[in-house]
Amino acid sequence: MKPVTINFRDKAAETMADSQVQGALENVYNGFFKARISAAEATDHWEELRTRGKAIKDHTIANLDHYLDMLATNVERNGGNVFFAANADEANRYVLDLARETDTKTVIKSKSMVSEEMGLNHYLTDAGIETVETDLGEYIIQLAGETPYHLIAPAIHKSMSQVSDLLAEHGDGTRETDAEALTMQARAQLREVFQRADMSITGVNFGVAESGGITLVTNEGNGRMATSVPRVHVAVMGMEKVVPSIRDLSTMLRILIRSATGQRISSYVTMVNGPRREGEEDGPEQFHLVIMDNGRSKLLGDVHLRESLNCIRCGACLNACPVYRKVGGHSYGWVYPGPIGAVVSPVLTGLKDGKNLPHASSLCGACHDACPVKINIPRMLLELRHKTAESDEPDESARGRWEPIIWKGWKWGMMSRSRFERGARLGRAFASPFSSDGWMSRAPGLIGGWTTSRDFPLPEGESFVKRFNEQRRKADEDES
Ligand code: SF4
Missing domain, CATH: 1.10.1060 (Fumarate Reductase Iron-sulfur Protein; Chain B, domain 2)
Structure with a gap:
């Protein structure tokens, strides 16, 4: 995107x-x-868990090439395919080529911020492939043509009545009015899509290097259906989503779920270890893991920003x-x-x-x-x-042009006591016409933003030292 x-x-x-x-x-x-x-x-030892979580991530990011290599090797050993995408275009092309190769007409999606980052829905839809989100929140915002509002609650900004309109418009026009009925309505609309989908695309909460598996955390069950019903499952992940071992996964799950929703464990924790094997009853015929960079190497190479990974x-x-x-x-x-x-x-x-x-x-x-x-x-x-x-x-806005000049002036004024004192008096004289009772509620021009949502005190016009001395003199006079 x-x-x-x-x-x-x-x-x-x-x-x-x-x-x-x-x-x-x-x-x-x-x-x-x-x-x-x-x-x-x-939670017992919560701070200890956070410290452990940080240590796991610090260690993994410091050895990212090693763990990504281990993950890829083990995914392939489990019968899956791995594709490293340098950017969103490469990742999109891989998914589209695969969809064409596997004669995919309908794709269902679950739980993927990375695919939002890729703009994958539009890419596939433009190529004539029906693409449907199956998380309730994502489905709602797809119907509304919007982007997620929150990392884990993408449609939190929508009212019940707006959701009702969207589902009615997309369905047979029935306008449900309570949360349970709306959920059942969405479920009925999606169930039919699940049955005819050829391919699923999911995100990855964690890829586990030592097992070559991926883990998905959901509360709706659609993630589990998406990973087991269609013929082809494609999981897309940012390259920072790998953890070394199952033991590390257990720590990360504990802190992720509590921090996200306050639950001790989410309704579903789905672990996928490749395509269906002989003798297994469900699961996809093909499993593909797309590991995307898309600028993350830039973060990795920046010692000040690497921690964001x-x-x-x-x-x-x-x-x-x-x-x-x-x-x-x-x-x-x-x-x-x-x-x-x-x-x-x-x-x-x-x-x-x-x-x-x-x-x-x-x-x-x-x-x-x-x-x-x-x-x-x-x-x-x-x-x-x-x-x-x-x-x-260059920042071409009026603010961008004026800001450096204002700050230069500010610095020049602050470098000399007499200039500062004259500036303070000037500031008060300038602000007085826009204030009442010592407060400005509507400042003019470029500084207007300061008073959009709060009042600004009228500058004192005298230096702190001068006012301090004045008050001390008064206090001395009162005492004597
Ligand atoms: S979403 Fe925010 S709080 Fe959660 S891990 Fe990332 S930076 Fe930390």
């Missing part, structure tokens, strides 16, 4: 003005966020982030929203398209605290801000 050129500020403002979406975003906090806290509190896409940082919980997933403009999206999207899509994203954070550190593998997202956001500022790419 190509990055959508979205104006972060405009989209964020639009989302903040939408009361229905704001209500839905509160559920992120009241549901997922609180459930994760309770799950962590109820530790991400297990649990979504906990989104749920903890006060910015995400206001601006929602679509403001981030690409597949990966929230704090981790603000780190990986600018690198995977290019800093030019994602330059606003590293600024979409208060750097409060809530994401770092929530992350099950202790990724220091604020540190990487600062690093990206630094890179953006140093970038040669």
Whole structure:
């Protein structure tokens, strides 16, 4: 999927003005966020588990070539095929060629952010292959023609009534009004597609190097059907999704599931170890694993940003982030929203398209605290801000043209005490006409953004030292 050129500020403002979406975003906090806290509190040695999870990811990413090689060897030993794709185009072409070779008319999909990153649905649909999402949330956003809003709850922004309209429009026009009936309606629509699908495409939560198996974590059961019903199963994974051993997998599953939904274990944990073997009753005739780079090598080669490859896409940082919980997933403009999206999207899509994203954070550190593998997202956001500022790419917006001039002026003023004091007086004189009772509620021009959602105090006009001395003099006078 190509990055959508979205104006972060405009989209964020639009989302903040939408009361229905704001209500839905509160559920992120009241549901997922609180459930994760309770799950962590109820788990013995939670911090120890997080430390172990971080150590496993650090070790794997430091030895990625070794473990990817081991994974590929063992997948092939199990009877599967492995394709390393340098980018989304190569991965898409591989899947399409395979679909043509296997005379595939219908593809069902389950649980894959990487295929969103590839824009695979559009690619296959444009080639005349029916492609249907089967996770309920993904199905809803496919019908709506949108991108996921959240890493694990892609349709969280949709109201029940919007879902009802979408399913009715796609089906026989019946408009169901409660959650259970809507689920059954979607189930009936999808069941028919499952029966005629030739190929399934799933994501991979973890690829296990020592066994050559892949693991999928779901709550709906469609992942298990997708991996066992169609003739061909293609699993697509980002190259960072490998873990060395089954023992490591068990640690990662414990922290992933608790951090994502607050469950101790999800309804389904599906392990796939290649195609159906002789004597087995179900499973695909062919199993293919596509391992995609698509910019991840750039992250791997950057000592400051490499840690982002530790991400297990649990979504906990989104749920903890006060910015995400206001601006929602679509403001981030690409597949990966929230704090981790603000780190990986600018690198995977290019800093030019994602330059606003590293600024979409208060750097409060809530994401770092929530992350099950202790990724220091604020540190990487600062690093990206630094890179953006140093970038040669000219920012043609009015803000981009004026900002360097303003900061140069600021630096010049701050380098001399007398200039600073004169500047403070000037600032107060300039701001006074726009303020009342010591507060500005609507600042003019380029600095207007500061007062869009909060008031700004009128500058004091005098230096701290001068005001401090003045107050001390008054206090001395009062005492004497
Ligand atoms: S950065 Fe951490 S908290 Fe955020 S999605 Fe990745 S693993 Fe989860």
